[in-house]
Amino acid sequence: MRILVILRRVLDPAGLVAHARLRRLFINREEYLIEPGDHAALEAALRIKDGGGAEVVVVSGQPEPDDDTLRRGLAMGADRAIYLSGAGFADADDGVAAEVLKATVERLGGADLVLVGMTRLDTGQAQLGPRLAGALGWPQIVGAWSVEIADGRIRAVRRDGDDYVIVETDLPAVVTVPAKALEPRYPDGARLINVYRGEGGMAEAVLQWDVADLMDPEGLVPLLEGRGRDFPPERERGVRVEGSIEEAAQAVAEALRGRRPG
Amino acid sequence: MDFALSEEQKMFRAMFEDFSKKEIAPVAEALDHEETLPLTILEKAGRQGFLGATLPEEHLGADLDFVSYALLMEALGRDCMSVAVSLGTHVSLVAMSILRHGSEAQKEAYLGILAAGGDGGRDVRLGAFALTEPDAGSDTSRLQTRAGMDGEEYVIDGVKTWVANGEMTGLFLVFAEAPGGMTAFLIPADTDGVTVGYREPTLGLRNVPFNTVYLEGCCVPAANRLGEEGDGREIAEAAGERMAVTLGAAALGVVEDSLEVAAQFATERVQFGVPIAEKQAIQNLMAESTVDAEALRHLVYHGAWQVDRGGGLGSVGSVVKVFAARVAQQVTNRMVQVMGGYGYMEDYPLARKYRDARALGLIGGPTELHYVRIAERVFAGRDVAITP
Amino acid sequence: MDFTFSREAKALRRMVRAFVEKEVAPIAAEIDREHRVPLGVMRKLGKTGLLGVCFPQEYGGMGAGEVGYCILMEELGRVCTSTATNVGAHIGIGAMAIHVDGTEEQKLRYLAPLARGEQFAAFGLTESNAGSDAANISTRAVRDGDEWVVNGGKVYITNGGYADVVTLIAVTDPALGARGGVTAFIVESDWPGFEVAREEDKMGIRGTSTAELVFDDLRVPHENVLGKVGEGFVTFMKALDMGRLTLGAACLGGAQAALDWSVAWARTREQFGTQLAQKQSIQWMIADLATEVEALRSLVYRVAWMVDTGQPFTELAAMCKLYGSEVASRAVDMAVQIHGGLGYSRDYPIERAFRDARIAEIFEGTNEIQRIVIASRIFREHGVRISP
Ligand SMILES: Cc1cc2nc3c(=O)[nH]c(=O)nc-3n(C[C@H](O)[C@H](O)[C@H](O)COP(=O)(O)OP(=O)(O)OC[C@H]3O[C@@H](n4cnc5c(N)ncnc54)[C@H](O)[C@@H]3O)c2cc1C
Numbered sequence A: 001m002r003i004l005v006i007l008r009r010v011l012d013p014a015g016l017v018a019h020a021r022l023r024r025l026f027i028n029r030e031e032y033l034i035e036p037g038d039h040a041a042l043e044a045a046l047r048i049k050d051g052g053g054a055e056v057v058v059v060s061g062q063p064e065p066d067d068d069t070l071r072r073g074l075a076m077g078a079d080r081a082i083y084l085s086g087a088g089f090a091d092a093d094d095g096v097a098a099e100v101l102k103a104t105v106e107r108l109g110g111a112d113l114v115l116v117g118m119t120r121l122d123t124g125q126a127q128l129g130p131r132l133a134g135a136l137g138w139p140q141i142v143g144a145w146s147v148e149i150a151d152g153r154i155r156a157v158r159r160d161g162d163d164y165v166i167v168e169t170d171l172p173a174v175v176t177v178p179a180k181a182l183e184p185r186y187p188d189g190a191r192l193i194n195v196y197r198g199e200g201g202m203a204e205a206v207l208q209w210d211v212a213d214l215m216d217p218e219g220l221v222p223l224l225e226g227r228g229r230d231f232p233p234e235r236e237r238g239v240r241v242e243g244s245i246e247e248a249a250q251a252v253a254e255a256l257r258g259r260r261p262g
Numbered sequence B: 001m002d003f004a005l006s007e008e009q010k011m012f013r014a015m016f017e018d019f020s021k022k023e024i025a026p027v028a029e030a031l032d033h034e035e036t037l038p039l040t041i042l043e044k045a046g047r048q049g050f051l052g053a054t055l056p057e058e059h060l061g062a063d064l065d066f067v068s069y070a071l072l073m074e075a076l077g078r079d080c081m082s083v084a085v086s087l088g089t090h091v092s093l094v095a096m097s098i099l100r101h102g103s104e105a106q107k108e109a110y111l112g113i114l115a116a117g118g119d120g121g122r123d124v125r126l127g128a129f130a131l132t133e134p135d136a137g138s139d140t141s142r143l144q145t146r147a148g149m150d151g152e153e154y155v156i157d158g159v160k161t162w163v164a165n166g167e168m169t170g171l172f173l174v175f176a177e178a179p180g181g182m183t184a185f186l187i188p189a190d191t192d193g194v195t196v197g198y199r200e201p202t203l204g205l206r207n208v209p210f211n212t213v214y215l216e217g218c219c220v221p222a223a224n225r226l227g228e229e230g231d232g233r234e235i236a237e238a239a240g241e242r243m244a245v246t247l248g249a250a251a252l253g254v255v256e257d258s259l260e261v262a263a264q265f266a267t268e269r270v271q272f273g274v275p276i277a278e279k280q281a282i283q284n285l286m287a288e289s290t291v292d293a294e295a296l297r298h299l300v301y302h303g304a305w306q307v308d309r310g311g312g313l314g315s316v317g318s319v320v321k322v323f324a325a326r327v328a329q330q331v332t333n334r335m336v337q338v339m340g341g342y343g344y345m346e347d348y349p350l351a352r353k354y355r356d357a358r359a360l361g362l363i364g365g366p367t368e369l370h371y372v373r374i375a376e377r378v379f380a381g382r383d384v385a386i387t388p
Numbered sequence C: 001m002d003f004t005f006s007r008e009a010k011a012l013r014r015m016v017r018a019f020v021e022k023e024v025a026p027i028a029a030e031i032d033r034e035h036r037v038p039l040g041v042m043r044k045l046g047k048t049g050l051l052g053v054c055f056p057q058e059y060g061g062m063g064a065g066e067v068g069y070c071i072l073m074e075e076l077g078r079v080c081t082s083t084a085t086n087v088g089a090h091i092g093i094g095a096m097a098i099h100v101d102g103t104e105e106q107k108l109r110y111l112a113p114l115a116r117g118e119q120f121a122a123f124g125l126t127e128s129n130a131g132s133d134a135a136n137i138s139t140r141a142v143r144d145g146d147e148w149v150v151n152g153g154k155v156y157i158t159n160g161g162y163a164d165v166v167t168l169i170a171v172t173d174p175a176l177g178a179r180g181g182v183t184a185f186i187v188e189s190d191w192p193g194f195e196v197a198r199e200e201d202k203m204g205i206r207g208t209s210t211a212e213l214v215f216d217d218l219r220v221p222h223e224n225v226l227g228k229v230g231e232g233f234v235t236f237m238k239a240l241d242m243g244r245l246t247l248g249a250a251c252l253g254g255a256q257a258a259l260d261w262s263v264a265w266a267r268t269r270e271q272f273g274t275q276l277a278q279k280q281s282i283q284w285m286i287a288d289l290a291t292e293v294e295a296l297r298s299l300v301y302r303v304a305w306m307v308d309t310g311q312p313f314t315e316l317a318a319m320c321k322l323y324g325s326e327v328a329s330r331a332v333d334m335a336v337q338i339h340g341g342l343g344y345s346r347d348y349p350i351e352r353a354f355r356d357a358r359i360a361e362i363f364e365g366t367n368e369i370q371r372i373v374i375a376s377r378i379f380r381e382h383g384v385r386i387s388p
């Protein structure tokens, strides 16, 4: 059983300050989180590994200062990590990324299950899983709150309106996991240190694959083109209401009345 | 110049210390744990005349001069800062404001009751002083509490925080913004629209209830106004000066007692074969603290003496307050250190004194604000604008 | 020269911070209020491997060295001094004694479960007549065949109330005293003759257990002698050196937190129509403190690096503890002042930090003892021997 988990990284929003007047985003502290949905997906994979054994491979392609999204995954318990380097992949849109990941699965010699976060924290996009399932031609389960392997099939619980329903499908499959589905475990301390030091059998744990070796980069044409940045329109500043409680309430009521159309 | 206490003052001091040692010292630790100030203690204090300490006899007071009153605060402060702060609020902030600024009718109506601690029986009630608001701490120039005129009555609305004695008071001295400016009002606790709310859980001074007080459509007759409209600031400032000396005296008590407790400990505690008192490090902690204590004593007595002479203290009140806070915090801190691990235990008195003393840098206006007041004096008459 | 943290150190800090924010921060106020040791959190820390942060991986540790351990303590100190103290007593001194001088078997049998948080340790040095003068202990151990029989007791032992394993020292040869006559032992708390006699009621770090232990014919197998017979005092002093450094790291976290809160509040709070941050009184406090915090940070991590690179560091560890505890105390004092009344209220973490910070100047050797350690090292280089 081989499970591939995609780990993207996202800027920690706690380190960001938006400046509406200057129409700029300031990075106060450049720190990255594992994309919360991917983090939960890794937890789901590790639980399958804990339960019946599996090889868990984490894959990423985005450079960052300390290069540690994958290392964090290894410290949590993943067996191998693949860093996809090279032309265009880091900023690729989900269509391109799906093609590259399909090639990665093939190079690995196949996988039984691909797990990935459902919705991205920063962009709100939820396409990678479905597009990858499409590219691979595999069944998919979107938004699994829990995942288990039973009789060679995958069984998941997903939300359907206010209900939770149990669904099953054949392997191999792609499953997307919502951010809050599972509480990711803490890394194992000793593993964490070994991953960084390249000790304790972790020396070869991070592989680097060049995208150009996997496929012809010519084929990687993004569906969308970027055309610069914009900022949401500035909101009107609030006003401070002074005076007694009655006066203040009166002022608030009038302001609301003035705002209501008609 | 004469720095000696009179025979009478010495006699008072002995009496105050006796009272404090007998009635307060034995229960101080337990009361801190329970966070209560029992009526029985206040009743006893009332019987001694302490609740009306500085009020004239005609108002059932003990007619003490302010120096003697400071000696009382010092004695109480030795054994329990909480009791000193509670009584000090009652006498210096509330009763004496009425004595100094009240009409004959107001004095008649309130002072006797304040001195007796209520209308009689087990009804000990302490005055409370309500100035601070959520958005008006250091800066009381823009109170949100409003007093509007409605016929013969004022209608008062607002929220006051950190009101010492709040839940045990019979009478609030409330500061509010009236049409003519900041104004003081006497509001009996049973007035409709007065609600005593949240009690702050505090680091120290745990026996004193510090409450939030809500005033909602609270009506009081114009006769309950203390002084004229717009006199509020002057009344609050004069009260603050008296309180500065009062707190200074309590601080002096805490400092003296901490020194005594630690000196005793250092004498008995043997490490490395000798009493730790024989080590210079300990001697230096005691010596520095004694220097501070002596300086504080003279400053406090001098401030008290000036209160007796009438007129304002000017920046001296602030000087007393700043120095008292600094000395009390530093000395209790050093004495905790002298006692080593024992200083950190709640079953020895130093931990409590250290927690109590920390209030002094805040209560009655934080140190930084008093620096501004002192600087105003320093630069008075020179062409500079000192604003907080 | 290169002052940057390694990638693994940064990753470790991120891991610790995530843990602390999620598991420790939410309970910090509660364990203080309820006077409860957070055993669940301690076990969880063990499961992640963090309690073995500085121990070798052969014994269940992480192998992250002193730098790693200082990171753990700094991050814990930022949020909860009680938890930092529990961890410090457990690994920084209790288990550390086994780490520095234990045999292979002792490390496998005791250090490994301690590093994994399956068991907890305490460090038994202080006695009622041996505080600063630790060599003056009177707990006695007498050889009886393959066993030692221990009689006596220890006071103020952190984790004492719940530890599974206690490292302690006892006199084995009264004629030799601390120089050759004191031996360290590893003792299990469920052995007959081991008794927890009392829990202390402390001003702060109320989420810790500080217990008095009594040993009554406690029989300890000879294989549980820690280090060489007669050399126990040396073993204990080595463990204390390590503990002092990491206590400095916990103080760094505490000071940083107090600074962070103060900056945040000075931005938020307005008086006199402006943010407190606009006032020089406040700016100066912040600037001075930030300077001290940076100096402390440099000292702590430089000494940690010296430990990891095998350099002598005894007096530098004493400096970490001395300076760290003083900076932390000044920091919380400033935070109380800047927060005004809020700083004095138990509803906010500053009040707890104020009570908690005070202990660091007292335990693991009072600051006076640290000064003695530092001065004696300095004078020794100049041919002068000083006695405490
Ligand atoms: C134990 C206790 C008892 C109290 N009892 C009473 C009572 O009985 N009645 C009552 O009315 N009030 C009472 N108070 C309230 C007390 O007077 C206020 O807490 C105090 O005035 C400070 O106000 P604050 O807490 O709002 O702090 P803030 O005014 O917000 O001040 C916060 C910090 O900013 C500093 N600061 C503010 N302005 C300036 C400036 N312009 N320049 C430089 N620094 C500045 C302050 O010095 C302080 O360090 C009590 C407070 C305490 C703690």
Ligand SMILES: Cc1cc2nc3c(=O)[nH]c(=O)nc-3n(C[C@H](O)[C@H](O)[C@H](O)COP(=O)(O)OP(=O)(O)OC[C@H]3O[C@@H](n4cnc5c(N)ncnc54)[C@H](O)[C@@H]3O)c2cc1C
Residues within 6 Å of the ligand: B269, B271, B272, B276, B279, B280, B281, B282, B337, B338, B339, B340, B341, B342, B344, C089, C122, C123, C124, C125, C126, C130, C131, C132, C133, C155, C156, C157, C158, C159, C202, C210, C359, C362, C363, C364, C365, C366, C367, C368, C369, C388
């Ligand atoms: C909460 C808490 C937890 C503790 N945890 C532990 C623990 O886990 N294990 C353990 O073994 N111990 C522990 N201790 C004990 C602690 O280490 C001692 O309290 C400390 O060493 C001081 O000893 P003492 O309390 O007996 O004070 P003393 O030694 O009596 O000191 C009293 C004062 O004298 C000063 N002094 C003493 N000798 C000299 C000298 N020669 N020159 C100058 N000044 C001197 C001291 O600095 C201090 O100011 C703990 C204590 C506390 C309060």
